[in-house]
Amino acid sequence: MRIGVLGTGMVGATLASGLVGIGHEVMMGARSATSDKAAGWAQAAGAKAGHGDFAAAAAFAELAIVAVLGTATLEVARLAGAQNLAGKVVIDTTNPLDFSQGMPATLIPDFANTTSLGEALQAALPGARLVKALNTMSHRLMVEPARVPGVHDVFLCGDDEAAKAAVIELLRSFGWTSFVDLGPLSAARATEGLMPFWLRLMGRFGGPDFNYHMVRAE
């Protein structure tokens, strides 16, 4: 599949490399078509990897992944262009975190509790089939679930059932087996709201290689 990964940071690079590794054609999107980081990644990642600006990566994509800081998400959506993502499955991995006051980070109030960054991103990309997913774990775990032993979960939500099914199928190819579908995209309020907890745990555990598993009665 042709996948556009919007973002050149650790999350974007890890996802992009992981997707190339399982056979997809990936274009990394950056602010500039001549981004050194995106060009460097594409060169290292081989023949199936390319790069371009956000709009080019969005236009290239059959499926797109937004993998930028929460504070940049809506600007990146504008730069990518709603028309370039209309009708496409878009995975939103972002979180509305404010790191400006140090750790532990807090949620940006404008995108928390009674609303979410996921919903704001969907509003900025009205034709996109948005699925909130992967935003509750370390970037390395996203493409390598076996870093944490046993069964643990991907939480996802979105308003398009077929889009969620497509995301689950893509993630199965990384080895994910356990998915918890929280329902409509408004559930992004809930999964984004896990991040303060996750960040506290990372501090207590001394690293990011952990994940949630919801255990249920039979």
Place this chain on the structure above:
Amino acid sequence: MRIGVLGTGMVGATLASGLVGIGHEVMMGARSATSDKAAGWAQAAGAKAGHGDFAAAAAFAELAIVAVLGTATLEVARLAGAQNLAGKVVIDTTNPLDFSQGMPATLIPDFANTTSLGEALQAALPGARLVKALNTMSHRLMVEPARVPGVHDVFLCGDDEAAKAAVIELLRSFGWTSFVDLGPLSAARATEGLMPFWLRLMGRFGGPDFNYHMVRAE
């Protein structure tokens, strides 16, 4: 041990009955010393059960548990009396949830994100050795972890290490085996922040018999 359970609702009654069931003397605290609900509970629960107003239950207690709605928590602390809980371990099971707009409930902004109800309760009870715990699960699971099979976790936090150890010891007697200590009481921001997620899951799963387990790399 003499335990004061502040609250006559489902959470309070379940905890109080569970504690009597494992041999503790329990006084249920209510707004009124003649509360019908508290009197009815005490009569049904047998010789080790009593009831009184919040202040009486707090004064009786060697260890107290606050088990009321988040919207009532600080008033109950005032009625219980800080002097009656000074030096005592107090388990705070409350969550700052606003159900007034229907489901899913939201967090009360005054006690979320950059602060928490747990911290506000500690400020209202300055001499108490507060431990935030049990606020991330169904009331029945609190005293009967085997309702959900396998290993799943109690999350707790607080500023008094010995108090946390005492709470862990008490909970082990209900069969709990897995504890995740998130550190200082400020981590109540994180665990209270799980509730919107938990409520969404309850809706999706069709019931409250589930719990979190944090899975870690070796």
